[in-house]
Amino acid sequence: MAKRDYYEVLGVNKSASKDEIKKAYRKLSKKYHPDINKEEGADEKFKEISEAYEVLSDENKRANYDQFGHDGPQGGFGSQGFGGSDFGGFEDIFSSFFGGGSRQRDPNAPRKGDDLQYTMTITFEEAVFGTKKEISIKKDVTCHT
Structure with missing residues (x-):
């Protein structure tokens, strides 16, 4: 309506x-x-x-x-009309552009964590021509015992 x-x-x-x-x-x-x-x-x-x-x-x-x-305008990317809500990421921006902007964020859904940043050294040739490297990432996990 x-x-x-x-x-x-x-x-x-x-x-x-x-x-x-x-x-x-x-x-x-x-x-x-x-x-x-x-x-x-x-x-x-x-x-x-x-x-x-x-x-x-x-x-x-x-x-x-x-x-x-x-x-x-939605009062800022990701918000809903004049009521406002949290910025939910770039997928929210694109969904509002392409018709999905009326959905509300589920307050019980898991929130996205912070971006991880790592430094990796590569040679000039690897940067120009591309390369594949294997890396290990440590992750903190909550123990439920």
Whole structure:
């Protein structure tokens, strides 16, 4: 389902000031707050209002939203829309370019470790023509005994 325009959600014009946006948010959040309004769908409406306010009350997020809408730049590589999330690596960048950007990172999935760096000396000829070398890498393992 397509997201509604944030200005429409808050009931303000695109030229609305910060104070007008804040006033509209306060009025609507009081009306639809889940602790006050027990009607079905009020909590979803409250979330939509809060999301709209989060974007429109921040100058940078608002400028990005005004220029690109909901599908605009992802606020940094790997993040999801205006909500934000951790940078997950270059595969996240490429997946967002090629249609996989809507997936959320599994918080229980193992995290990637730090890159390993080793120094290896090779000759000029090996660098130019290529070579194969065997190396040993020590790895720390947790013992479960």
